[in-house]
Amino acid sequence: MTAPRLAFLAADTEAAKAARDRLVALYGDCDPETADAIVALGGDGFMLETQHRFLGRNRPIYGMNRGSVGFLMNDYREEGLPERIAHAQAAVLHPLRMHAETVRGGVAEALAINEVSLLREQRQAAKIRILVDGRVRLEELICDGVLVSTPAGSTAYNLSAHGPIVPLSANLLPLTPISAFRPRRWRGALLPSTSVVTFEVLEPDKRPVAAVADYTEVRDVARVTVAEDRSVSLTMLFDPDHSLSERIIAEQFTV
Structure with a gap:
């Protein structure tokens, strides 16, 4: 050999x-x-x-x-x-592809091997609406942030935020809140790997939010879409x- x-x-x-x-x-x-x-x-x-x-x-x-x-x-x-x-x-x-739109009309894309996370930028909690495949699943999440993880990344930030660990063969994506205030008992969801997750930032001027794909950060986002990119x-x-x-x-x- x-x-x-x-x-x-x-x-x-x-x-x-x-x-x-x-x-x-x-x-x-x-x-x-x-x-x-x-x-x-x-x-x-x-x-x-x-x-x-x-x-x-x-x-x-x-x-x-x-x-x-x-x-x-x-x-x-x-x-x-x-x-x-x-x-x-x-x-x-396969990584996640983040498509982020800012409050000023800018657009940015990045790939994430571990996770895409939305995080509050200032002292006030973020308010975020969550859609899965175009359907509103959570009208308003008040939180420090929220993330979508790959199975490989489920043992990283996702686990620290008390999200589930996902085996590679499960074809699932953990959706995990970070310090959720309302709804207080929502602990997240496990989504099919084919899902398209959309986050809409509510009150973005008052409660600015940053989106991070691994270590690519986009500040002051208004809308973020995340999906697995199987072409990569x-x-x-x-x-x-x-x-x-x-x-x-x-x-x-x-x-």
Whole structure:
């Protein structure tokens, strides 16, 4: 079996850069555009950054943890790396596409691998109407914010906001309020992955709201539409004994 051609990328930390130097000395280095796989060295934040960098080109990315959390990363081991990557399991993900319209008539689009969130900009709570596939499902949500998550992102901000963890194979999108004030008992919804979610900001001048797709922020939005974009794919590689699907299931039993 021919060893895969690897490209090594490192976060801007001493641990990640030192690991890259050692791995390049062992296995060489290839241009990411022609590599069979990209090895991302860092934490989950750097994995997200690397995914965005190659979004739309579907370069397989194998992460190794040189950061803190490392939920999306494989364990760091230098030996046998080409063999590990050759036998890795692929998880194919699709991002969310955010279409945001501002109160001044501007339009912006961005892709989110984790989530699209709407957040209040000032001291007053936001007021947001929620539509799903063009039908009003919640006339008025008074809250700090609300988010739509991908299954892969359901263990990130969505989980911190007490949203459900979603297995990759479920074809569901969590819709989760952030510090909801009214209706007080609404805890969110699980939507089919084909859903188109629209947020209409009520009283946007008095209660301004920002929309964030991962780390792309649009201020003073009036209307935001979110849907899964299946025309765009990204591939993450995981060791067979610790696949992303297994991690998502295991996370639900963490106490």
